[in-house]
Amino acid sequence: MVYVKNSFLHLFRFLRSTMSYFRDVLLLHGFMLFILLPFLTSLIKFILRRGQIDYLSYDSIGIILREHPGVLLALIAVLLAILIGVFFEFTFLLISVFFIKKKEPISLRQLLRGTLIQLKKIRPSSILFFLVYFLLVLPFGGLNFNSDLLAKVKIPAFILDYIFANRVAVIASVVAAYLVLVYFSIRLIFALPQMILRDRRFGQAVKESWQATKGWNFLRLLGQFLLISAAVMLLASVSYGVVLLILSLVENNLPEYALSGAVVAMTIMQFVFLANIVLSTVGIFYITIASMDDSGLLTGLPEWFTKSAAGEKEAWSFGKVSLFVVVAILFGIGVGTYNTNYLSNYSLKEPLTISHRGVSNGNGVQNSLDALQKTARLHPSYVEMDVQETKDQQFVVMHDFNLKALTGVNKRPNQLNLAELEELQVTENGKSAPLVSFDDYLAEAEAVDQPLLIEIKATPQDSPDMVERFVAKYKDAILAHQSILQTLDFGVATKLKELVPEFYVGYIMPFNIVGPPISKVDFFTIEYTTLNRNFIDAAHDDGKDVFVWTVNDEDTMTRMMFYGVDGIVTDNVELLQKTIKTDLKDPTYADKLFYFVTGIG
Numbered sequence: 342m343v344y345v346k347n348s349f350l351h352l353f354r355f356l357r358s359t360m361s362y363f364r365d366v367l368l369l370h371g372f373m374l375f376i377l378l379p380f381l382t383s384l385i386k387f388i389l390r391r392g393q394i395d396y397l398s399y400d401s402i403g404i405i406l407r408e409h410p411g412v413l414l415a416l417i418a419v420l421l422a423i424l425i426g427v428f429f430e431f432t433f434l435l436i437s438v439f440f441i442k443k444k445e446p447i448s449l450r451q452l453l454r455g456t457l458i459q460l461k462k463i464r465p466s467s468i469l470f471f472l473v474y475f476l477l478v479l480p481f482g483g484l485n486f487n488s489d490l491l492a493k494v495k496i497p498a499f500i501l502d503y504i505f506a507n508r509v510a511v512i513a514s515v516v517a518a519y520l521v522l523v524y525f526s527i528r529l530i531f532a533l534p535q536m537i538l539r540d541r542r543f544g545q546a547v548k549e550s551w552q553a554t555k556g557w558n559f560l561r562l563l564g565q566f567l568l569i570s571a572a573v574m575l576l577a578s579v580s581y582g583v584v585l586l587i588l589s590l591v592e593n594n595l596p597e598y599a600l601s602g603a604v605v606a607m608t609i610m611q612f613v614f615l616a617n618i619v620l621s622t623v624g625i626f627y628i629t630i631a632s633m634d635d636s637g638l639l640t641g642l643p644e645w646f647t648k649s650a651a652g653e654k655e656a657w658s659f660g661k662v663s664l665f666v667v668v669a670i671l672f673g674i675g676v677g678t679y680n681t682n683y684l685s686n687y688s689l690k691e692p693l694t695i696s697h698r699g700v701s702n703g704n705g706v707q708n709s710l711d712a713l714q715k716t717a718r719l720h721p722s723y724v725e726m727d728v729q730e731t732k733d734q735q736f737v738v739m740h741d742f743n744l745k746a747l748t749g750v751n752k753r754p755n756q757l758n759l760a761e762l763e764e765l766q767v768t769e770n771g772k773s774a775p776l777v778s779f780d781d782y783l784a785e786a787e788a789v790d791q792p793l794l795i796e797i798k799a800t801p802q803d804s805p806d807m808v809e810r811f812v813a814k815y816k817d818a819i820l821a822h823q824s825i826l827q828t829l830d831f832g833v834a835t836k837l838k839e840l841v842p843e844f845y846v847g848y849i850m851p852f853n854i855v856g857p858p859i860s861k862v863d864f865f866t867i868e869y870t871t872l873n874r875n876f877i878d879a880a881h882d883d884g885k886d887v888f889v890w891t892v893n894d895e896d897t898m899t900r901m902m903f904y905g906v907d908g909i910v911t912d913n914v915e916l917l918q919k920t921i922k923t924d925l926k927d928p929t930y931a932d933k934l935f936y937f938v939t940g941i942g
Contacts, residue, residue: 369434425460425463428468433453436459438623470532523563527562531638533546566624569627580609588602588606592930600681603930684934689899689928692906699713701912701913701915705770706768706774709774711772711774713789724786725910726782730754731762748768763776763777809840820843825847826846827848827866828848845863849865851867856876857879857885864907865887886907889901893916895924896939899920902924
């Protein structure tokens, strides 16, 4: 009972103390989001342009390593700058919470000075442990350290889909690894703060943290993390829910005030979003500092801190008051204008419907003729399928680079001739079907009048003239049937467009790092978890379409349509068509705010 009481006391003190923390978090958040992050993104684009590199993805890393040492060094320098920026952010917030806990007011100038002093003390061991520390702390969902510089460090949905796709052993391993990370993150939670606040050496900091978090202390920390995380999530959810409910009532009963009410509601939700950033960011720091204090691990005030300077309260002059009023008015006008435009101009856009690997709702084996026939009856815009080169330089319809998972044969498709591949059976969704050549698949698509989205899966073992032979053999059929092409290989995409400018060619991006690459392709296909409206707007400004993969639930489908994507790749064509039919109408303002909340960033 005493433990529960103390936990709620910590929660109350945390929420009360956070009020004085808003200034520091919002100023730093604004600097990172509106100044440092755009600068670093522009710098990366500038480096790539100077090196005449059109894109940054996994398949360009080898090219950069081999042929562009200058670009490599420059990118490493940017990564180091990002790391230092995150370390600065972490240290700034940690020191700020430290002074809140000590109940000592500190000026922003002194807070910045103290942070810079700590940066000068960085040792290689601090940097290395800092990297490990974030690998351990980040698993804490809503309690993690929210850094704008790390905002795109996330696990893509297609990897999660792979993990949870009926693979019990993989799921168990991932859960076990997660629990281990949670355990170590709590046991080492004091180490980095010790290195920053007390100038402890790496070994000593780890030892003291390990000692202070054993036994009951471990459970106490875990409970406080869970309690504050739940409180923050509940506060945000209830706030958003109440605002959306009130707006829905206004739209239904006072439609003449719908737009103005929506603008006010959106402003309130933006404030709630900022408050959630503050609360979720400060949560881990406050628990850490409070627990360190309880364990006797906190020192007194640092030497660089001057109490008199921090405690001085300057009278607000007429000039300062005037400046504050002007800034507040300009900020209000800016936010109001943005919110009004956002709510007035955006409507849902009907996307192309694309069946992923030719299957819909498990109606057959991926990339098989039987599934193609069944899916074609649903009349999707395109059936997406995969093509690989065989050992005898023919083309087979196959997604995986190894046949074992689908056929039981532990070989690559390019290790067998086409005739050998056609003898294999693919088993999936409780069904079996033979592997099929691209010639037969293309002929069947023509017979059922189904355009294709042909993904060319290039491998290092492909013949040097693979693309040229593919184009020579299939160009006329592809153009006549209005099929389109895409590939994960930027070089292949570029070559396809150069050889046949009439081709409609796309480049598949597993993730969004610095926005759309410079390219002559016609569209980008991007995994939806890293997609945002900025990417789509930038691509559209450059005359490129954007397809998104693989979207299988109605809420995400609707949100992608609201973002303005041009095509949606899905495993459930029926659901996508139903969603388009039912949701493709002018959304209410409440709908728009819901999409805004679920897709911020």
